Amino acid sequence: MRPIGFSSGALAFADFRRAIAMLHGKDIHCLELSALRENELDPLLDSLDELDLAQFAYIAIHAPSGFSPQREECIADRLASTAFSRKWPVILHPDAVHDANLWRKLGRFLCIENMDKRKPVGRTAEELECVFDLFPEATLCFDIGHARQVDATMTEAYLILTSYHDRLQQVHMSEVNTRSKHDPLSVASVLAFRDVADLIPPEIPVILETPVHEELVLEEIGRAADALPTRELAAAS
Amino acid sequence: MPDRLFPEPQSPVQVLEARMHSNWEHIRRARERAHNKRDALKSALAGFDSEDTSVVVFGSLARDEFTDGSDIDWTLLIDGSADPKHLELVHAVDEVVARQAAKSPGREGTFGKMVFSHDLIHQIGGEDDTNRNTTQRILLLLESAVVGRKDAHDRVINGVLQRYLSEDEAFIHRATRYHVPRFLLNDFGRYWRTMAVDFAYKRRTRFGQGAALRNIKLRMSRKLIFVSGIITCFSRELQLPDITGSRLSDLPPSDAVCIDCLRRFLRQTPLEILAGTLLHLENVNVEDLATNLFGSYDEFLGILSDATLRKHLDELDARKQYEDETFLRARELTHRFRDALLQLFFERNNKLSTLTKIYGVF
Numbered sequence: 301m302r303p304i305g306f307s308s309g310a311l312a313f314a315d316f317r318r319a320i321a322m323l324h325g326k327d328i329h330c331l332e333l334s335a336l337r338e339n340e341l342d343p344l345l346d347s348l349d350e351l352d353l354a355q356f357a358y359i360a361i362h363a364p365s366g367f368s369p370q371r372e373e374c375i376a377d378r379l380a381s382t383a384f385s386r387k388w389p390v391i392l393h394p395d396a397v398h399d400a401n402l403w404r405k406l407g408r409f410l411c412i413e414n415m416d417k418r419k420p421v422g423r424t425a426e427e428l429e430c431v432f433d434l435f436p437e438a439t440l441c442f443d444i445g446h447a448r449q450v451d452a453t454m455t456e457a458y459l460i461l462t463s464y465h466d467r468l469q470q471v472h473m474s475e476v477n478t479r480s481k482h483d484p485l486s487v488a489s490v491l492a493f494r495d496v497a498d499l500i501p502p503e504i505p506v507i508l509e510t511p512v513h514e515e516l517v518l519e520e521i522g523r524a525a526d527a528l529p530t531r532e533l534a535a536a537s
Numbered sequence: 538m539p540d541r542l543f544p545e546p547q548s549p550v551q552v553l554e555a556r557m558h559s560n561w562e563h564i565r566r567a568r569e570r571a572h573n574k575r576d577a578l579k580s581a582l583a584g585f586d587s588e589d590t591s592v593v594v595f596g597s598l599a600r601d602e603f604t605d606g607s608d609i610d611w612t613l614l615i616d617g618s619a620d621p622k623h624l625e626l627v628h629a630v631d632e633v634v635a636r637q638a639a640k641s642p643g644r645e646g647t648f649g650k651m652v653f654s655h656d657l658i659h660q661i662g663g664e665d666d667t668n669r670n671t672t673q674r675i676l677l678l679l680e681s682a683v684v685g686r687k688d689a690h691d692r693v694i695n696g697v698l699q700r701y702l703s704e705d706e707a708f709i710h711r712a713t714r715y716h717v718p719r720f721l722l723n724d725f726g727r728y729w730r731t732m733a734v735d736f737a738y739k740r741r742t743r744f745g746q747g748a749a750l751r752n753i754k755l756r757m758s759r760k761l762i763f764v765s766g767i768i769t770c771f772s773r774e775l776q777l778p779d780i781t782g783s784r785l786s787d788l789p790p791s792d793a794v795c796i797d798c799l800r801r802f803l804r805q806t807p808l809e810i811l812a813g814t815l816l817h818l819e820n821v822n823v824e825d826l827a828t829n830l831f832g833s834y835d836e837f838l839g840i841l842s843d844a845t846l847r848k849h850l851d852e853l854d855a856r857k858q859y860e861d862e863t864f865l866r867a868r869e870l871t872h873r874f875r876d877a878l879l880q881l882f883f884e885r886n887n888k889l890s891t892l893t894k895i896y897g898v899f
Contacts, residue, residue: 451691452692
């Protein structure tokens with residue numbers, strides 16, 4: 301099965317300790333530590349040494365989705381320091397960037413996420429081209445829910461995956477509703493995601509951004525595996 | 538920072554015009570007028586749209602054939618949550634467009650209102666695919682342009698194309714000798730015949746009023762839309778490039794690739810599609826065909842651009858049209874256009890001729 305895990309923000313918003321506790325002891329080895337709001341970043345980074353992250357083979361950290369130009373350098377510096385020392389990718393929304401120079405230094409640890417339909421940049425393969433021109437070493441966090449919201453036929457998802465397959469670092473998965481909020485996976489989203497499952501290599505980590513209660517965590521992981529069957533599993537079923 | 542990082546590619550119509558050393562003045566002016574009018578509408582309607590709503594224009598304004606006497610056919614295309622405020626938005630758009638238009642949208646009530654994506658995507662064929670729904674769907678593919686945000690427009694076009702392509706088993710699995718989307722082509726054909734039948738319906742219900750002008754338009758601009766639809770469906774087999782220069786035949790077989798390539802092909806206007814065909818098709822006498830196709834079309838737009846001639850045709854008593862000098866002159870243009878199309882589709886290129894017979898006739 302693919303490596304599938306959760307975003308701490310989806311499970312417990314800013315309470316990353318609680319999110320880690322919810323996953324503790326389960327057969328889940330991928331984690332994204334989320335600091336989507338700027339004020340969540342410092343407490344998270346300051347606590348990293350105290351957290352028990354031993355069960356996770358893959359960890360990424362999600363940068364704040366919005367910040368002022370005045371705070372940008374400090375945020376980029378702190379995240380760069382963490383990325384370099386721990387070898388963790390930093391997930392960044394391209395529309396949050398004010399000064400690309402501050403982020404370019406993250407090199408291959410910078411992981412750009414494709415955006416939902418509300419955002420002015422980074423929604424399509426064409427728009428991502430401009431973003432990767434700014435960050436030539438950056439990798440891609442392919443948000444399959446965003447791609448489906450932008451184009452329900454999954455044509456745009458296909459174009460993003462085929463255009464940037466060499467950059468693919470991880471996948472974000474959720475149902476993205478009409479208000480661009482993350483929801484648990486629906487049957488419709490599972491069916492849509494299967495259309496591009498073959499384009500996502502089996503070793504690529506999948507991070508669920510679906511807000512579910514602790515007792516539904518494994519069920520949601522199963523649904524995600526169903527949405528992105530690997531070629532071997534699809535052949536067996 | 539410049540508005541455009543790269544210069545806009547030259548229209549195939551301009552390339553053909555230059556190659557022919559022709560002067561298709563009326564086509565050129567109509568294109569300029571269309572671009573200016575769309576820019577004006579875009580400015581006037583800034584903020585009226587969103588990621589879920591696009592203001593879409595159709596007809597001559599979308600085809601780059603806009604004249605001073607043209608109306609502005611538009612819809613508010615909605616691909617998102619239903620919102621009671623949408624009606625107010627439609628009225629607000631209507632007021633803005635009315636200030637920019639020479640006259641109101643057509644009487645059939647197809648335009649000047651809100652249209653939802655679900656019917657366009659799901660109701661293809663069957664009793665619920667009304668005349669209005671078919672018209673909106675086919676024109677969305679063949680002659681629509683966005684003024685402002687294109688998100689909803691792009692999504693709906695993708696959705697409609699996916700319906701036509703992914704349900705066309707023979708097309709997807711390349712099970713036939715020629716790779717032609719028959720489901721899509723059949724609907725283009727159905728729409729062309731619907732326009733022709735509706736011409737007779739309108740002539741009867743409007744007691745002949747405006748029939749002469751509609752007759753000429755049916756034989757020229759309406760026929761051109763159909764022609765562009767046929768060529769779009771044959772584009773893979775004819776190895777015609779889309780607006781970016783890519784050819785469907787060069788790309789790997791995939792549902793998504795076909796949708797993407799066709800949507801890029803359809804970003805061209807019908808005249809651009811026809812010009813691109815003449816430029817890229819082998820064994821075609823380009824000079825002769827271009828002179829007759831584009832020469833006649835240029836003169837047709839010249840008549841529509843002349844307020845006196847247009848008004849004369851619009852008010853001409855249908856019972857006297859075959860005695861009328863202006864109508865007969867315009868009719869002669871339609872014959873030149875038709876004869877050149879017959880040559881192009883049946884006589885000049887074996888592949889195109891074969892495809893036309895198999896998919897267009899039997």
